[in-house]
Amino acid sequence: MKAITVISGAPLSTARKEQIETVFRRKHEGTDPEFVYDVDSGIIGGIMIIDDGVYYDGSLRSQLEKMRQRLQ
């Protein structure tokens, strides 16, 4: 069974979790992936999802990093 890791800066509400699971279940139609939730204050805000080696990075940290690269 596939496991999808969800990392957030703060604990997510149940409604938010359902929203996330709805979006990603649609990507995995026919399968029932398991969702693993983790909290990492390092990402500051937003979420980061790791789906079978694919990274979906919606964290504030990544946006700051992109800004740094653009400034360079």
Add this chain to the structure above:
Amino acid sequence: MNTGLIILAAEEGGSLLENLGLDNPLELLFYAVNLIILVGGLYLLLFKPVKKLITKRKETLAAVYNENEKLNKEALELKHKYEEAIATTCREAAESAFGVTKAAEGRADEIIAAAKQKADDIIEAAEAEAVAERKRLSNDFKHQIMDLAIEVAGTILEREVSSEDNDKIIEEALGRWKN
């Protein structure tokens, strides 16, 4: 003397012959002939050889003087030749030394020019390196400032981002991933 003898004989009243101690006029002749023979003999045996010897000596001396003169002349010529040779050698040595000095000076100029060129190259390379280093440091400094700014921004965001803002960010992300 003869006159004196004659007078003496006249005064004395005797003959000349008697006064000379001669009994016979032939004795006078005899003595005269003797004298001639003696003088002749002396001339032949003494005077002539001596004269011959003296002449020979004179010739020898003349030959020696001539030889000496000739040798002196030759010696003088040799002296002039040697002096000329020495002068020529000195001149050639001086010219050679001058040539060597010129060559050495030329070589020294070459070495100096090469050293100067090398020094200029080193300076140029050092200047370029300094410019590159300055640029690198400037870039490093800019990056450090940026990193610091990002870190500060991160810290501020960490503190300031509200849960509503967080929800908004998550909504936007999910909206992108839906498609």
